[in-house]
Amino acid sequence: MPYTGSPPSFTAGEKTGVAAKLNQLRDAIRGFTDPWPAYTPTVTQSATITKTGTAYYMQVGKLVTVSLNLAFTSAGTASNPIKVTLPVTAAGVGRGGGAFWYFDAGTAHYTGFTHLDSATTCLFYRNADTNTFGTSGVTVASGDTLTALITYEAA
Numbered sequence: 001m002p003y004t005g006s007p008p009s010f011t012a013g014e015k016t017g018v019a020a021k022l023n024q025l026r027d028a029i030r031g032f033t034d035p036w037p038a039y040t041p042t043v044t045q046s047a048t049i050t051k052t053g054t055a056y057y058m059q060v061g062k063l064v065t066v067s068l069n070l071a072f073t074s075a076g077t078a079s080n081p082i083k084v085t086l087p088v089t090a091a092g093v094g095r096g097g098g099a100f101w102y103f104d105a106g107t108a109h110y111t112g113f114t115h116l117d118s119a120t121t122c123l124f125y126r127n128a129d130t131n132t133f134g135t136s137g138v139t140v141a142s143g144d145t146l147t148a149l150i151t152y153e154a155a
Contacts, residue, residue: 028060028061031058031059031060031061032058032060036056036057036058036067037056037057037087038054038055038056039055039056039057039087040055041055041068041070041084041085041086041087042084042085043070043072043082043083043084043085043140043146044076044080044082044083045076045077045078045080045081045082045083045139045140046076046077046080047076047077049072049074049075049076049140050072050073050074051070051071051072051073051074052070052071052073053068053069053070053071053145054067054068054069054070055067055068055069055070055087057087057088059088059154061154062091062153062154063151063153063154064086064087064088064090064096064151064152064153064154065149065150065151066086066087066098066148066149066150066151066152067148067149068084068100068146068147068148068149068150069145069146069147070145070146070147071143071144071145072140072141072142072143072144072145072146073142074140074142075139075140075141075142076139076140076141077139078139081123081124082123082124082140082146083117083121083122083123083124084121084122084124084148085120085121085122086116086119086120086121086122086150086152088154088155089119089120089154089155090116090118090119090120090152090153090154090155091119091152091153091154091155092116092119092155093116093117093118093119094115094116095116095152095153096116096150096151096152096153097113097114097115097116097122097150097151097152098113098114098122098148098149098150098151099111099112099113099114099148099149100112100113100114100124100146100147100148100149101146101147101148102124102144102145102146102147103144103145103146104141104144105141105142105143105144105145106141106143106144110126110127111126111127112124112125112126112127113125113127114148114150116152119155122150124146124148
């Protein structure tokens with residue numbers, strides 16, 4: 001379970017409440033060291049795309065990091081961007097991002113960056129252009145894979 005509290009503040013000479021604050025600090029550290037919870041993202045490119053694979057996230061306070069390693073088993077539409085849902089609501093548009101690697105089983109591979117386009121979804125952009133990933137003729141197809149690491153601020 002993700003740790004969602006805040007690390008404690010200590011006052012010099014403080015004697016009361018120290019045990020509780022040490023427990024908070026312990027729990028914050030556990031947020032970085034415990035296994036990451038799995039979640040099931042929805043992937044769309046005009047319509048929902050079926051996939052297999054893993055999606056995990058870690059949350060400590062307002063810091064959320066998402067790790068995706070997905071293999072697609074259905075197709076999308078090249079004229080629409082690839083969009084993935086987030087496990088925790090973000091603080092807002094553009095309040096985080098990350099990097100991805102996309103393997104197009106039919107042709108090549110692409111790298112790029114991610115952008116939070118809402119508090120609940122993330123878009124993918126190729127390094128090769130400034131268009132939303134997918135508007136440049138890349139169509140999600142069965143056998144393609146997407147690996148991404150996204151970090152953002154929780155609401």
